[in-house]
Amino acid sequence: MTRLVTTAGPASHRFDALTAEHMRAGGSWKWSTPGEWHGPDGRHGLIGAFVAEMDYPVAEAVADAVRACAEGSRFGYLPDAWVADMAAACAAFWGERFGWAPDPARVRPVPDVLTAFTATVRHFSRPGSAIVLPTPAYMPFLTVPGMIDRELVQTPMPWVGGRFVLDLDAIDRAFAAGAGLLVLTNPHNPTGRVFSDAELAEVTEVVERHGARVFADEIHAPLTFGGARHRPYAATSDAAAAHTVTATSASKAWNTPGLKCGQVILSNEADAAHWAATGYLAEHGTATPGVLATTAAYREGGAWLDEVLAYLEGNRALLAGTDLPGLDVIVPDGTYLAWLDARGLGLGEPPSAFFAREAGVVMTDGAACGEAGRGGVRLNLAMARPVLAEALDRLRAALRA
Numbered sequence: 001m002t003r004l005v006t007t008a009g010p011a012s013h014r015f016d017a018l019t020a021e022h023m024r025a026g027g028s029w030k031w032s033t034p035g036e037w038h039g040p041d042g043r044h045g046l047i048g049a050f051v052a053e054m055d056y057p058v059a060e061a062v063a064d065a066v067r068a069c070a071e072g073s074r075f076g077y078l079p080d081a082w083v084a085d086m087a088a089a090c091a092a093f094w095g096e097r098f099g100w101a102p103d104p105a106r107v108r109p110v111p112d113v114l115t116a117f118t119a120t121v122r123h124f125s126r127p128g129s130a131i132v133l134p135t136p137a138y139m140p141f142l143t144v145p146g147m148i149d150r151e152l153v154q155t156p157m158p159w160v161g162g163r164f165v166l167d168l169d170a171i172d173r174a175f176a177a178g179a180g181l182l183v184l185t186n187p188h189n190p191t192g193r194v195f196s197d198a199e200l201a202e203v204t205e206v207v208e209r210h211g212a213r214v215f216a217d218e219i220h221a222p223l224t225f226g227g228a229r230h231r232p233y234a235a236t237s238d239a240a241a242a243h244t245v246t247a248t249s250a251s252k253a254w255n256t257p258g259l260k261c262g263q264v265i266l267s268n269e270a271d272a273a274h275w276a277a278t279g280y281l282a283e284h285g286t287a288t289p290g291v292l293a294t295t296a297a298y299r300e301g302g303a304w305l306d307e308v309l310a311y312l313e314g315n316r317a318l319l320a321g322t323d324l325p326g327l328d329v330i331v332p333d334g335t336y337l338a339w340l341d342a343r344g345l346g347l348g349e350p351p352s353a354f355f356a357r358e359a360g361v362v363m364t365d366g367a368a369c370g371e372a373g374r375g376g377v378r379l380n381l382a383m384a385r386p387v388l389a390e391a392l393d394r395l396r397a398a399l400r401a
């Protein structure tokens with residue numbers, strides 16, 4: 001196999017040493033699923049590139065915080081002071097990185113963004129109203145509404161000028177037909193879009209026209225590349241602040257989804273009061289070690305995050321410089337998830353199945369992201385660069401066979 005090289009990033013980085021064998025031995029979901037494909041002990045040599053986790057060891061500050069929990073037996077229920085400290089650290093990080101520091105009193109703990117989503121649907125959208133979801137989308141947003149007895153309206157994102165965009169007319173029609181809440185994921189998984197201020201302003205106009213609400217999923221906020229910069233939706237205008245519940249977490253940028261700590265950010269007085277009255281159950285599942293690790297990530301994890309962002313820039317450059325014949329490739333502006341459109345290949349089967357079998361690379365099938373994603377695959381770039389080079393090599397070989 002030809003080894004690909006990239007000119008981006010340092011010639012050798014500590015993450016380069018994280019081999020596929022090392023990752024398989026770690027036993028993560030990403031590197032062991034589907035079990036029957038990997039074979040006993042990862043015998044089949046598959047490369048795990050689906051679920052949105054990074055292969056990099058966590059920041060020392062995060063590891064220290066978890067160790068301190070074990071050493072100090074900090075596994076009890078959450079004290080208010082630790083919640084307040086986490087909220088202050090989160091608000092300061094947001095202020096520094098995104099130019100908008102929410103009031104720490106309005107930053108509340110939840111175990112994860114999906115819990116924030118179900119709580120927002122239940123308590124902040126008109127009872128029984130449908131949920132509007134631009135697709136392709138993060139997969140659980142397609143299935144969770146039905147589980148909480150809500151209808152889902154997909155608004156497929158048209159492909160315009162080499163990128164996916166929001167279909168505002170379709171969103172407008174969905175609201176006109178009675179939908180009550182828009183899921184606005186930004187940076188966007190799986191298209192890698194970071195929406196512009198102009199696009200966000202158009203969303204506000206449509207939402208305001210119908211007195212609807214927005215669930216702003218900003219879990220990937222710190223993960224932007226090139227010239228792209230995250231703009232919190234609730235910070236774009238008073239109107240947006242008034243109709244939005246924001247959810248985020250340190251879990252994508254610092255790779256800690258198993259620590260179970262996310263944040264809901266309320267951006268107006270009425271919502272803050274309503275959350276105080278209704279948010280208890282959603283908050284209850286938040287993990288105490290997760291809150292302490294999250295505080296450490298936001299407060300002390302900036303240098304680690306910058307190192308990861310620089311490394312991911314190199315991985316993006318590697319993807320951008322790789323010829324994958326027959327695929328339309330989206331190098332993400334935000335998130336570490338790339339989109340490979342395989343519709344031109346006429347495969348006659350889901351592309352994820354083709355690439356897992358023929359290339360040994362396990363990716364998320366686009367159809368799981370909604371009808372608009374059918375024919376595409378989502379490739380997780382957050383691996384050691386030599387492993388990514390091998391994955392791309394294998395994809396290219398499969399395409400040429």
Ligand SMILES: Cc1ncc(COP(=O)(O)O)c(C=O)c1O
Binds near residue numbers: 112185217262
């Ligand atoms: C856009 C988006 N939202 C939500 C989630 C899930 O987050 P959590 O584990 O906090 O529920 C993910 C995970 O990949 C995601 O990419």
